[in-house]
Amino acid sequence: MNIKAICTDIDGTLLNKDRVLSPRLLRAIAKLPSDFPIILASSRMPAAMRHLLADMGRSGSPLISYNGGYIIDDLADTDRVLDNVDIDLDLCEQLTWLGKNTEIHFSLYHGEEWYEPQYDFWAEREAVNTKVQPVIKSAEKVFSKWKSESKGAHKVMCMGSAAEIDHFYHQALEKMGDHLHLYRSKDTYIEIAPKSISKASALGLLLEKKYDIRMEEVMAFGDNYNDIELLQQVGLGVAVANAREEVKAVANEISASNKEEGVALMIEKYLTGE
Known part of the structure; x- marks a missing residue:
């Protein structure tokens, strides 16, 4: 499988037991090309995601926040907000x-x-x-x-x-x-x-507007109900071991838990050859 991008949930998936990015995960990400898209997709607000991008050395990368309701590209000269859907x-x-x-x-x-x-x-x-x-x-x-x-x-x-x-x-x-x-x-x-948005719909829109990448070329990670559609629609949907059973049921693969380097393990397995 030719994986050209990663899309990942944050809480319960990307962060470890201390709610930070582990050294092993940061090392795995550092081995990827600087232009390899790592897209955070979360229910968090943008400010609660940017510091994680900075820790990964990916500041300015597009963000899927609020479960897909607010998609932004901090480095865009124009049209920084790529999509904006709110609750009436x-x-x-x-x-x-x-x-x-x-x-x-x-x-x-x-x-x-x-x-x-x-x-x-x-x-x-x-x-x-x-x-x-x-x-x-x-x-x-x-x-x-x-x-x-x-x-x-x-x-x-x-x-x-x-x-x-x-x-x-x-x-x-x-x-x-x-x-x-x-x-x-x-x-x-x-x-x-x-109701009209999801992480999956947001990723599809972002790939269309920002990258020449298809959903089938994305590896995505998640653990909760709001990740189900995302894992179903990408080429390689990965549930961490601590994910809800409904999430595991739709995943292509189940990795270790967020506390046991589940995301880092899959990056090493499929992208860095370790």
């Missing part, structure tokens, strides 16, 4: 209304913006994990700002107790499931994105 503001307001009598914590994202209602346990945890600091602002003020700017959310993230998150998930799925992806990344998290 009325749906954002409906989501927060559904959770108004709960302890569920709502995080709101658009492009380079991240808003939290207060800097509590959930906000601090996310800031530590992503190395980005939020702006503290109530959902009502965020929605008022976005209304004046004619935009919605690229991602709404809900965090809370497993019981409340489960109840909220089923309510939101019933009422808005035709319009939204609701990803259960953990039993205490829901990551919400527009």
Whole structure:
């Protein structure tokens, strides 16, 4: 198989147990040609991905953020934003209304913006994990700002107790499931994105606009529900060993876990000859 690019999820896939890029992974990446595309595809915001590109020596590479809702090319002279699909503001307001009598914590994202209602346990945890600091602002003020700017959310993230998150998930799925992806990344998290996008659709668009590469020439890595379509559509879809069973079921190959150098092993096996 002639692999011309890598597309990989971040959390639970690319990062090790310390939530960083391992020395072995960095060595494997360093052996690839400098123009070999390594495309990060994540539910993260761009600022939470750029420092990883810098660590890999790939600053400026295109990013698929918010599960495909916001694709950017930092080195582009024009048309830096390659695609921009957000959740309608009325749906954002409906989501927060559904959770108004709960302890569920709502995080709101658009492009380079991240808003939290207060800097509590959930906000601090996310800031530590992503190395980005939020702006503290109530959902009502965020929605008022976005209304004046004619935009919605690229991602709404809900965090809370497993019981409340489960109840909220089923309510939101019933009422808005035709319009939204609701990803259960953990039993205490829901990551919400527009129904019309995915990591796979974003990669296809990026390859068309930026590279002369086909989906069949990509090796992709993932571990969670939002990676399923991506692994199905590329030439070599790889699930790490810690992936959900549904992800493993569609993968062409299963590597070691993220804690055991799963991505580095496959780069060595297929691309660097080690």
